[in-house]
Amino acid sequence: MDERPVTTSANDSVATLQPLLETQPTSSASSPLAPTEKPDTASKKQSKTSWEADIQMDQNSYLPEHSCLHLGWNIKSLPGICYQHPLVDFDRFDAASRGAWGSLRLLQSCVRRPRWIAIGALTAIALLTFEPFTQAVLAIRDKEVILDHREYNKVVQSSNGSLETHGNVPTIGRSTRLDGASWTGAFAGEDMGMKAAMWNGFSPFTARQNLKPAFACATGNCTWANFTSIAVCSKCRDISGYVTKSSGPVKLPSGVQAAGPYHQSWVLGHGETLPDVSNPSPYFDWANGRNFTFLKHEIPELNISISNYNGSRHCRDLSQQCPDTYLSARVTTNPGQTLTFGNLSTIVMAIQYLVSNETWLDDKTTWEDTNVGARECALSLCVNEYHDVLSQGVLQEAVASSWTDREPGSYTNDDKNVKAFIKYTNHSLDMGILLVDLSDLQIKILDRDYKRQASALRKQYFNITQTTIIALQNVLSDGFGGIRDLKSPYRDYVDGISKKLLYPALEMNQSTAGFLSGLGRSSDIPATLDNVALSLTKWIRDRELEVSPMVGNATSMVIVTRLRWNYLWFPGASLITGMMFAVLCMWETQKLKKPALKDSILATLACAPDEDLRLCLKQAAATEILQDVGRKLEVRWEEDGEFGQLKEKKDNQPTV
Structure with missing residues (x-):
């Protein structure tokens, strides 16, 4: 996912958070900026969303496109389920939900902290080759066949x-x-x-x-x-x-x-x-x-x-x-x-x-x-x-x-x-x-x-x-x-x-x-x-x-169509892996009994960072050091009613 510059409004009252980082983050560090007064926040429930999608596409591209959509939704729902790591990982989760390049960035975090989430990222990357393999399954060639006397007579009568x-x-x-x-x-x-x-x-x-x-x-x-x-x-x-x-x-x-x-x-x-x-x-x-x-x-x-x-x-x-x-x-x-x-x-x-x-x-x-x-x-x-x-x-x-x-x-x-x-x-x-x-x-x-x-x-x-x-x-x-x-x-x-x-x-x-x-x-x-x-x-x-x-x-x-089974193993393996990943996501979502925040920016805003973290990021964006802060800052997920919030993790706080 490409990084874009941070924009601010005229009165500097709102800062837009963009994707942060393309390099591996360093170890945890506290924010260099002084925290400000924390206002009261309230969370609202988010209704559960369906895991299904009804999409009609070309036969050769339906499977990879449909799989990518499911993988994107599943990956995007994971930060709200198990997130308690550097803030840059949140950016990489969001980038992974948009395609293979973002999944490659997410793998950087998975290499540092191995988790089964890497299965989804790897599958999303592998799906790039899904369509070429499926198109190579069918081999079409011309074959010369000998006509018998009856078939040749038909040609003679119809031609000359x-x-x-x-x-x-x-x-x-x-x-x-x-x-x-x-x-x-x-x-x-x-x-x-x-x-x-x-x-x-x-x-x-x-x-x-x-x-x-x-x-x-x-x-x-x-x-x-x-x-x-x-x-x-x-x-x-x-x-x-x-x-x-x-x-x-x-x-x-x-x-x-x-x-x-x-x-x-x-x-x-x-x-x-x-x-x-x-x-x-x-x-x-x-x-x-x-x-x-x-x-x-x-x-x-x-x-x-x-x-x-x-x-x-x-x-x-x-x-x-x-x-x-x-x-x-x-x-x-x-x-x-x-x-x-x-x-x-x-x-x-x-x-x-x-x-x-x-x-x-x-x-x-x-x-x-x-x-x-x-x-x-x-x-x-x-x-x-x-x-x-x-x-x-x-x-x-x-x-x-x-x-x-x-x-x-x-x-x-x-x-x-x-x-x-x-x-x-x-x-x-x-x-x-x-x-x-x-x-x-x-x-x-x-x-x-x-x-x-x-x-x-x-x-x-x-x-x-x-x-x-x-x-x-x-x-x-x-x-x-x-x-x-x-x-x-x-x-x-x-x-x-x-x-x-x-x-x-x-x-x-x-x-x-x-x-x-x-x-x-x-x-x-x-x-x-x-x-x-x-x-x-x-x-x-x-x-x-x-x-x-x-x-x-x-x-x-005559045209002979032959099925080349050896080209099916890779699409089959990718499809099965993607299905396994989707099942794991649904199972963990149900186990945590928390809503899956996957396809709505409004749900993300409902669980926005607390006031201290938001102001910290706003000041970093104003001074054009947002990416440096994202690499150094570690956050944790703290329950607040039914949803919860992202808060900066202090050195004396235990890791959940």
């Missing part, structure tokens, strides 16, 4: 009736046998979904989050057990260690001729050669009319290179005729023509490329100071193990395992000549222009993996038809400008399964459209090829959504 076509169960696409094309005469017909998926993957505007498979889940929260499905995988490896560099001056040929309306070519004189750059088109070089130097990056094993004139790039935009080359690539369908994927027997297409760094395209470096990246990437058929969780309508999918092992006895023919040809092609899936019926390609999950996860994997062999593979390779061939030429049946097999490409290829009689344009415009070619694999995988799985989907479980979030 079209989901009934999937059997009223949560489903997601998967494929265990891929048959994505059929024979049309002697050729494999193309699936439009396959072709669209391929172009969508190479597009620089395709976002990865748009390449997730289709699913059906009415609640927006579903889970599926791990499952396997046929997919297309993408891998890229660095081949910078195979790159060699060369440089030198360039002497331009002396003649140029028009080869078409928008095409020119060099006319080589005696001893003249084409410029040793990737794009030796004469239009820009002849217009500049001067010699150049070049720097060439080359991979001899693959016969690909990228070479530009030294200095800054010359192309300001692709509408100009200029010799700059950003990307040099080679595509092949034969694993034997790769540097790092020779053992990948399910390869559909490999792309080997040299690409200039963006610093040269942004005019931040010259060509001789520009880094050139070299990578080899492969698109292959595979089997993936997926872990799928749908949360609030957002599908989170992760690949737990992946297999690309081809079953040796698959994708073959009993004819010995066919088997010899397959061996000659490094067991490539591309048979070139040789059209012969082959068995399905089988991808096998390794025995050790299947035995370890047989309950989850369920299937070890996955089939892909020959027509599907031919259609895939035809779409890739067309997208890269025609790798194989079915109109030239006598073309060498090796020449028919690979092709070198440049981007941009202005004046090179090569189209810059198609898949190469997507790679040339990409700032991250491996990421673009990942998109191609994901887009094809989405097509594979979506087409099987209604035929052989993976069935999952629909979940719903």
